[in-house]
Amino acid sequence: xxxxxxxxxxxxxxxxxxxxxxxxxxxxxxxxxxxxxxxxxxxxxxxxxxxxxxxxxxxxxxxxxxxxxxxxxxxxxxxxxxxxxxxxxxxxxxxxxxxxxxxxxxxxxxxxxxxxxxxxxxxxxxxxxxxxxxxxxxxxxxxxxxxxxxxxxxxxxxxxxxxxxxxxxxxxxxxxxxxxxxxxxxxxxxxxxxxxxxxxxxxxxxxxxxxxxxxxxxxxxxxxxxxxxxxxxxxxxxxxxxxxxxxxxxxxxxxxxxxxxxxxxxxxxxxxxxxxxxxxxxxxxxxxxxxxxxxxxxxxxxxxxxxxxxxxxxxxxxxxxxxxxxxxxxxxxxxxxxxxxxxxxxxxxxxxxxxxxxxxxxxxxxxxxxxxxxxxxxxxxxxxxxxxxxxxxxxxxxxxxxxxxxxxxxxxxxxxxxxxxxxxxxxxxxxxxxxxxxxxxxxxxxxxxxxxxxxxxxxxxxxxxxxxxxxxxxxxxxxxxxxxxxxxxxxxxxxxx
Numbered sequence: 382x383x384x385x386x387x388x389x390x391x392x393x394x395x396x397x398x399x400x401x402x403x404x405x406x407x408x409x410x411x412x413x414x415x416x417x418x419x420x421x422x423x424x425x426x427x428x429x430x431x432x433x434x435x436x437x438x439x440x441x442x443x444x445x446x447x448x449x450x451x452x453x454x455x456x457x458x459x460x461x462x463x464x465x466x467x468x469x470x471x472x473x474x475x476x477x478x479x480x481x482x483x484x485x486x487x488x489x490x491x492x493x494x495x496x497x498x499x500x501x502x503x504x505x506x507x508x509x510x511x512x513x514x515x516x517x518x519x520x521x522x523x524x525x526x527x528x529x530x531x532x533x534x535x536x537x538x539x540x541x542x543x544x545x546x547x548x549x550x551x552x553x554x555x556x557x558x559x560x561x562x563x564x565x566x567x568x569x570x571x572x573x574x575x576x577x578x579x580x581x582x583x584x585x586x587x588x589x590x591x592x593x594x595x596x597x598x599x600x601x602x603x604x605x606x607x608x609x610x611x612x613x614x615x616x617x618x619x620x621x622x623x624x625x626x627x628x629x630x631x632x633x634x635x636x637x638x639x640x641x642x643x644x645x646x647x648x649x650x651x652x653x654x655x656x657x658x659x660x661x662x663x664x665x666x667x668x669x670x671x672x673x674x675x676x677x678x679x680x681x682x683x684x685x686x687x688x689x690x691x692x693x694x695x696x697x698x699x700x701x702x703x704x705x706x707x708x709x710x711x712x713x714x715x716x717x718x719x720x721x722x723x724x725x726x727x728x729x730x731x732x733x734x735x736x737x738x739x740x741x742x743x744x745x746x747x748x749x750x751x752x753x754x755x756x757x758x759x760x761x762x763x764x765x766x767x768x769x770x771x772x773x774x775x776x777x778x779x780x781x782x783x784x785x786x787x788x789x790x791x792x793x794x795x796x797x798x799x800x801x802x803x804x805x806x807x808x809x810x811x812x813x814x815x816x817x818x819x820x821x822x823x824x825x826x827x828x829x830x831x832x833x834x835x836x837x838x839x840x841x842x843x844x845x846x847x848x849x850x851x852x853x854x855x856x857x858x859x860x861x862x863x864x865x866x867x868x869x870x871x872x873x874x875x876x877x878x
Contacts, residue, residue, distance in 0.1 A: 385409055386423040386437070387612070388546065401437045408539060412612060420447050422648055424615050432546060433617045433647055440642040443821055443870065446624060447612060447636040452533055452540055454601060454608035454632055455526025458594065459518040459563075465499075465525060466490035468605035472515050480504050484512050498532050499525065506575040520567040526598070526607060527568055527590035531582050543611040549592025553671040564591050596670065601628045610634045618670070619649035620662055620678040621685065625822055626650060639820030655818045658690035658740070658775050659713050660733065678817065682710035685816040689778070691771035692722060692736065696729035705729065708771060711736075743769070743776055751783050756799070759784055778813050781806040782828070789831050792838050797846075800839040807832035826871025833864035 382392040385405035392403025396410065399419035404410040413420055421444075425435050440446060456463050462471050464486035474484045478491045481503035485491040510521055533541040555561050569587045573579040597614040598607035613626065613634055623646070626636045642648060653665050659679055666674050678685050694707040707726025711733065721730040743766055750762045763780055770777055788795060788803040795803070807828055814825045840857040843849045849857075 386413060389424070389426065399438075415448060418445065420445075422446060430617050431548065432615050434615050436642045436644055436646050436648055438644050440638045440648075442638055442640055443873075444638050445635065446638060446648060447634075449610040449613040449634045449636075451601075451608040451610050451632050451634070452537055453526070453530040453544070453593075453611075454606055455529050455594075456522045456605070457600075457607045458523045458526070458591075459520055460522050460605070461517060462512050462515055462519050463522070463605050464490050466493040466495045468602035470515065470605065471512075474512055481506075482510075498536065499528055502528065502572075502576050502578065505577045506571070508575055520563060521571065523564060523591075524568045524571050526594050527587060528572060530590045530593065530609070531586060540611070544593060544609070547593055547597050547609070547611070547614050549589050550596045550671050551588050551592040554592055554595060564588075599626075599628065599634075601632055602630070608632055616650050617647060618652045618666065618674060619647075619676045620651060620655060620659075620674055621676060621817060621819070622649040622651040622655075623820070624648050624650050637821075639818075639822055651818070656689075656775055656778065656814075656824070659684060660690065660711075660737065663713055680712065682712040687813045687816050688771040688773045689775045689813065689817065691774060692731070692739075693769060693771060694724040694727060694729050695769070696724065696727055709736075739769070740776065747776055747780050750780065754787065756784055756787050759787070760802075772809070773813055778810055781810050785810065785828070785831050789834055792834060795838070797839065797842055800835055800842070804832065804835045804839060807835060821871045823872060826868045829864050829868035829871060833861045833868060836864070837861045 382395065383403040384390060385392050386402035387409045388405060390405040393405050394403065394410070396402050396404065396413060396419060398414060399421075401419070401421075402413055402423055404413060421436055421438050421440050422434050423437050424432050427433050456465065456468060462484055463469060464471055465483060467486060467490055469486050471484050471486050476485045476488050476491055477483070478485060478496070478500060481500045483503060485496075490496075512519065530541075530544075568591055569584050572582065572587060573584070593609060594607060597609045599610065599613075600606070601608040608628070613636060616624075616636075623638060623640050623642050624636055625639050626634055628634050636648075636650075638648075652670060653662055655662075657665075663674060663679065666672060684690060688708060688710070690711065692709040694705040694709050696705045705724060705727045707724040707729075709722040709724050709729070709731055711720055711722045713720060713733070721732050722736050723730050747762065747766070750759050753759050759780065763777060763784070766777060785803055785806050788799065792800075792803075811825070811828045811832060814822075814828060818824060836857060840849065840854055840861070844851075844854040
């Protein structure tokens with residue numbers, strides 16, 4: 382019999398419904414088929430990546446892959462003061478817990494079941510904590526999520542056991558001495574000494590709890606909190622992923638396919654926004670998850686044909702008045718993070734450090750440009766940097782996306798020429814998204830919706846001005862309806878349980 386689909390232990394029985402997986406226990410059978418649906422995946426071991434999720438049959442676009450729930454959650458590490466129950470930011474200390482004196486957004490939240498177990502422990506602390514700064518990170522909030530996780534050892538031992546398979550990366554985390562010491566002070570020392578847990582939890586257990594959240598936690602409660610979902614945490618990263626997830630207010634998570642996933646394919650998500658250059662994605666993945674991504678997009682200097690990281694070559698090869706205008710690209714994944722951008726036309730090279738400085742300088746100016754509400758002003762800035770960056774460079778795509786949003790906010794006021802420009806920007810942004818984040822996803826859905834709206838207003842204006850005949854108008858309206866429908870599919874990546 383096959384090993385258990387989840388833990389790899391010897392299988393004791395086969396799922397009688399799908400006959401695609403074996404399970405080692407009743408608990409793992411429930412995780413495979415929690416209600417009337419068999420989840421279409423199994424966990425396999427890879428010598429490089431470790432545990433990963435693989436499709437055990439073909440999975441259709443928008444099909445549900447997994448539901449997962451968590452009991453391990455809390456405020457984000459070092460967040461500003463938030464309510465310990467609902468994770469909403471707090472702006473005053475009007476609702477302090479009568480037992481532990483930590484702030485909440487309401488008296489109701491302070492009496493929640495979520496807070497009950499930790500409350501008596503936090504009350505042991507005799508050092509007065511200052512919660513008066515509501516804007517900046519408060520380091521003592523780092524201790525809440527690890528404490529809640531550790532308390533599961535007694536209250537939910539079966540659930541706690543499921544986390545044994547996850548990585549904490551503590552060996553790598555120790556190398557950042559300042560951050561490691563911050564955790565030792567505000568989590569280990571605070572819990573073991575101030576809250577008198579020295580005989581309950583060892584330093585090693587607390588370190589592991591912190592590492593699990595650092596490595597595996599995802600945002601929940603509208604971004605104010607973080608949670609670890611034990612089965613979902615087996616998911617590996619790809620810069621061109623094939624699945625999306627959503628976290629519900631009740632801290633349940635749903636995972637859906639964005640595209641067709643064939644049997645035997647790895648099921649992946651993107652840990653970070655795909656609309657970034659390879660250099661920036663790799664840096665974030667190294668800093669937070671301690672690995673170098675080697676997906677097909679990272680190995681491709683053109684980033685799936687988008688040139689999302691590319692610059693225009695300004696070298697003067699034959700004539701000082703006529704720069705080369707070739708495309709500068711770099712394959713960071715295969716040559717290392719310090720490699721140079723190389724021109725496809727004249728072999729001119731620009732060091733990665735210079736490229737990063739240039740991008741940071743332009744990004745700062747573009748950030749300031751986003752405060753403008755005048756589309757014409759922003760278009761001038763866009764044209765200025767199109768002489769330096771490839772038209773599909775991620776910074777320009779972000780700026781075009783901003784112009785699209787501004788234009789669609791006042792779409793009824795736009796003239797035909799302006800509508801045509803916005804439509805072109807929509808098509809350019811959509812072309813990039815289709816290549817780096819294909820299938821059903823929110824970013825694609827937003828742009829499809831904007832494109833449909835712009836095309837609708839444009840063809841209506843053209844018809845009223847008698848620039849197009851009735852049959853052409855009707856055909857374009859039908860095309861808009863198709864775009865709207867596809868947009869709604871992308872935006873409906875919220876599975877109903």
